[in-house]
Amino acid sequence: MNEFEIINKYFKKLTKNNPASFNLSDDIFYDKSKKLAVSIDTYNENVHYLNTNSPSLLIKKIIRSSISDLICKGIKPSHIFLSGSGDAKLFNKNKLNNISKSIKEELLKYNLKLSGGDTTYAKNSSFSVTSIGFGNKIIPRNKAKYNDDIYVTNNIGDAFIGLNILKKKFYINKKTNKYFINKYYLPDLPIKFIKNISKYANTSIDISDGIFSDLEKMIIDQKFGFIININKIPISKNLKNLISKKKFNLENIISNGDDFQTLFTSSLKNRGKILSIAKRINLKITRIGFINKNPNKKVILKGQKVLKLLNNKGYYHKF
């Protein structure tokens, strides 16, 4: 079984009278009357991250991954609760100093309040983050409309390269390595877009498991397909160079997740507005395709060529 099968089979039925849980099919809880949004994420060593060798960067990545669930929904995260488990390899003076400093920087950067947590012993380290925020409205999943444009913020794919450099799968050069590793640890969250995304997005998700698999998840309960032009998916100059130099396969690299960018749909009439907002707030927002009516028509084009769809299904936990 994988995580989604487990949730669907054993836990979804327990949320029948709780619409705020979205049947556990979203990464978020939103209570309308309290205007409260909550997101919970767990990160395990060797699974979600390789090790705790770079605690300053790791804790930032963990915080950003967590608040990303709120940001993509148009909710400003306000409070985080951080639980860390580990042994003396993690909880020693040097690493704790670095972690504390990093948390402080993130609190300032995103205007968050550290509001609680837990410090417990475990042989293998893990983190659990609860992020909360308040807002009058939340952008749900599964509310795309026919013919909606599909957009994504910032660049895709850099994080996956960073991860592979950390795994020592390849080496570029010191400077470029550092660029990609930083993109892995420090995703550029589209926080400046929060105020506007609620106005223009019909549906949204953050890209954690892979752009194509998260696109599928975003509209999983809808009878819709999509057409994406892979050449339009925004990638960095560094990634462009790397792909041409190493003859990497573009679609494999961008479908692996850890991007923490926002994927959303919006009606055609908003194109101009979104363009001008992007310009004003200086955020890259790229139109990469559109929603179509045929659920069997999930097409990824590379120029004129139709790619074999979703050979990489994105990351999911198997048991």
Add this chain to the structure above:
Amino acid sequence: MNEFEIINKYFKKLTKNNPASFNLSDDIFYDKSKKLAVSIDTYNENVHYLNTNSPSLLIKKIIRSSISDLICKGIKPSHIFLSGSGDAKLFNKNKLNNISKSIKEELLKYNLKLSGGDTTYAKNSSFSVTSIGFGNKIIPRNKAKYNDDIYVTNNIGDAFIGLNILKKKFYINKKTNKYFINKYYLPDLPIKFIKNISKYANTSIDISDGIFSDLEKMIIDQKFGFIININKIPISKNLKNLISKKKFNLENIISNGDDFQTLFTSSLKNRGKILSIAKRINLKITRIGFINKNPNKKVILKGQKVLKLLNNKGYYHKF
């Protein structure tokens, strides 16, 4: 370092502008304007629990341990978010069925809503629970008053015996073993007391780490001492029998935690009221001592004899 030293040294300073976090010195977050209380707890295999051999019972214990943090503060828990990490030893059909059934029973018993969570792979299992509730008021720590009576709900010590039976440290008989094991896994939370505790308690805590260490924690920032008569600490008939039969040391057994009862203080004038509420709601509430003015006078009496204080400091995580 232990967990408290770590929190004090590295994390407390990050919460300066966030009174709702109580400087991380309470197990709870409470935002007055939103009337929102949040508690986060992590449970790791081999640390917080022995194994996942009894998933039906284990998940109940985990849920109860978590909502206990709210209940002891006079806040009715309303939503829980459950994250589980593990491998196929935990996430298989049989255990998942049991876990799902148990969660359902707890949701009904405590009128909770399952509102989210996470299902992730890890070699060693762990759980993380976020419990939230709403209330106009919360009972804080460190607000005991001079001469306050000290009370505790239900019985203390059964859970520790249950844990030791599970660890095969001793064997009593099948029926009595089952009694204690159930008390370990299924603490009798004083949920019926929620409506009234806010009216009468000045300060409170739940007993998770041990009655004496949690009593110290409850008033740690106050310049107060206490006098407790250990013979007044309520224990079950089964525990009484066991202690006399096995010549166990009473104070060692009751100071080990996992009780998840509420410890609180209240002024003398409320004695009658508390007694009559206890009777009405059919909940054992026992007066076990009082707060005194001298912070150096932390006395535990056994009849006329003064016990050496706190030779068992309760459970804390060391790194």
